[in-house]
Amino acid sequence: MDKPGWQPPAWAFPAVWTPLYASIAWSAGHAVSRADGRRRRALMIGFGANLALNASWTWLFFGRRSPTAGVWGTVLLDASNLQLVRQVWRGDPKAAAALAPYAGWCLFATALSASLARRN
Template sequence: MRQTWTIRMAKARHALPYAAATAATAAAAWTGARATGPASRWYRSLDRPAWQPPSWAFPVVWTPLYASLAWSAGHALNRTTGRDRTALAAAYGTNLALNAGWTWLFFGLRSPAAGVAGSLLLDADNLHLIRRTARHDPAAAAALAPYAAWCLFATALSTSLARRNP
């Protein structure tokens, strides 16, 4: 009986970082989505580049990217302890805040230029997060590559929008 309880507790301790990372990622996605307005009159009035994906593509792309971000965090946190774990959790939290903040800068402020600034901060933080994660879990760091690449694409798109719509 005691051995079963010990196994259950070990499984729960292993699952907790995944659950926490999933909840934090979902909260960031939800917070960011509250500001998103691709159907708004303001956004539709912008001069957009021909290479911009259709609006339906963004949730299709972001869903697996958020899933990989949550998996990466849970996986890496399971491989750290103490101060390293706390610092890594804070790094993921900062990244999620920057991620959610971008939509508020771009759509909330109706400012492509502010979106560029937010994108650049997120890009820099993505590199920092990948490096920090790689120290503890190379597989989790590799899982962040598509997310970082899409964010770089978003920076290029934001920059194009800011140039076209001063």
């Protein structure tokens, strides 16, 4: 596979994802614990859907061996991140701010996936 020169080394991905998943977990726990009723349910659905989209990228990109499918997966994940940050912000700005690095890394992943799709 032809990779762009700006792609991080392989070891960087687990080094980045570990704290990102921790911040997602903290944000979810913080936001959900401060919500109730419909809002709590909506947050749980939002976080669940977002993590399902996150997990689907691996299958789209590696399982299907399709950088193009990976791009579409990251675009959907970016849209979900935007919606999730907005949803969380309404009730818990600190928890929403904790999602910012995750959303930023996913935007980077979209650019990287697009570059890989174009090159391959």
